[in-house]
Amino acid sequence: MTDRFIRAEPAPQRPPPKLAPPFLTLARENLFGDASSSLITIGIVALIILAAPPLWRFLIANAVWSAPDGALCRAPGAGACWAYIAAKTPFFIYGSYPPDQRWRVDLAFVLAAGLIVWLLWPRAPRKGVAAFGFFVLLPFVGFALLSGAPSLGLPRVGTNLWGGAMVSLLVALAGIVVALPGGVLLALGRRSDLPALRWVCAGLIEFVRGVPLIAVLFMANAMLPIFLPPDWSPDRLLRPMFGIALFASAYMAEVARAGLNSIPGGQAEAAQALGLGRVATLRFVVLPQALAAVIPAIVNNFVALFKDTTLVAIVGIFDFLHTVDAARLDPNWAGPTIAATGYVFAGLFYLIFCLAMSSYARGVERRLAAGRRQDSI
Template identity: 80%
Template sequence: MTDFCRAAPAPQRPPPEIDRPFRAVLRENFFADGASAAMTFAVLAFLALVLPPLWRFLIEDAVWRAPDGALCRAPGAGACWAFIAAKTPFFHYGSYPPSQRWRVDLAFVLAAATIFWALWPGARGKSLAAFGFFVVLPVAGFALLSGAPVLGLPRVGTNLWGGAMVTLLVALTGIVVALPGGALLALGRRSSLPALRLLCAGTIEFARGAPLIAVLFMANAMLPLFLPPDWAPDRLLRPLFGMALFASAYMAEVVRGGLNAVAPGQSEAARALGLSRVAALRLVVLPQALAAVIPAIVNNFVPLFKDTTLVAIVGIFDFLHTVDIARLDPRWAGPKIAATAYIFAGLFYLAFCLSMSAYARGLERRLAAGRSVRS
């Protein structure tokens, strides 16, 4: 027992941290040395030059209500938010029939509820939420948006779809397919079967080596050539397939990096406990691999959401395309109106991208806290 007795006093621990005054925190972070102070003053000077005119343009001199663009074209007028208010239904639904727009709202309420359920940290039934997101939601969403005469929902052609609904649809399709598709491609690339390994590696390298615009053009032009005329995919399904393939290829390399970060002993220990190879992969290896690459996964989802604007190249009316079309209305034509339209579009994409990044940072903190507790 003497081997486990302490032979020397335990080292002293530092006193617990106490709340520091605000001035100390400010000095430490912004005025720690000459370079830090110079950079702080430079940033403050830049903000002092930029923020006042930006505030006047966006808020003080802005036109909030107007029947047309005449007030927005007047000298001294600022941002034309009246244009945004007048065109909001078009930005949201495109040319979707007004009497059927409740179907779009219901589809995205279901999507938001499913995503909230799946991503909320304390929610129960995560497997059921994942099944609803990856299986039930695509079927229900397609029936609502496209129509189902059996259920009394008239058909609405995709040529009438547009705006934010198309942008969110393309982004959700890419996200839904990218993670499982990328995981399957990454596992196939690590397979011991040469044919499967070469097929997955070729798919990944082809999709990653070609620009997304080229992938969208090939999907739009070549998919109908491989199917019978009666089975030709819809004009919206073609870019969806190209976007899903492109996102899955990039996600495959992210997942492969996570798989390489998991020690081989994890899989061997799971097999020693009696788990099958598939069970060990699903329950032990993949959770650790995905947790290790969460920043890279979100880093793929953020540009994927922004790349949805490229579907306009093949004639799809996404959100940015509808904004660009709306500003050409002669009643609302004007340089300040166009500037307001693009500022609004930038805020739309910025809000979604910042939300994804904020959720990823919170998830990283929770995972790091869990690892520190277990260690």
């Protein structure tokens, strides 16, 4: 009786499991899974089919790629005036910064980009050196390059001449650099056991989050000179930068607090049982896990902050969108399609930077998820 249960020959080999479902199966499950999904998919496809031809004609087929002025762009049937973008690109990037000194702007942003890549590259060595260079040295070196240092042979350039993309990137970079550590400190202060510190941090967070960014910018622009001595009055560009940094820190504080609340108390207790102090426990155990848990919210705040830099134009700062809006007033480049092209270019500028931040955040999430899977094996 037992012979019938004993296999005399090896079992036939089966094909390896497929790592991913076929495209048609994936599309059917995600796009046509039920009636509502099917209707939404069909509606989106129909919208794309209707919108794609006119966009193609305006942006590509009928576009004016090269012209000495806006005459060709004003002709009947002309599409996007990319010649206008090419002619005004230096103004869009530097504003009224002196042309013979624009190399200083280029050098400052090359240094910043190099340090950012060094910090964000996962396998880059000596990240402590990169962090010191980015958070400590770069502000002083960048300010000396952009503003000027006569002792080093760099003539002064007033911030009233700064404008364009350099101002937008500078304001966004300052806000992002301050927002994360400032938000973490405010979140820790709000969770503190010291009542005075907890009330001050909670009051600051709720006050800043309870008013619009425009009000914060006006307060920073009008009230900072009142509370400081005349000799210490901040520059007209530093005032909105301070307001944006404060606003972003308050919102980041609530994101960081959510991450801290998601960490079980046993994590800190286990670290302290191993002999780690409170600061070491926060640095090596609690904060890495808390911030990793709220990466999507952090990036969402950064994306919103980058787009909100356009509001500095309200207090007289010549940001990128303001330069695009001002350039269309040039009579040599006046025309409805020319203005529309400028705004399309501005939208692409912000879209590219926001997509880059989102893509990097998704990559970080995938690496963290892979590491957690390996740890659980």
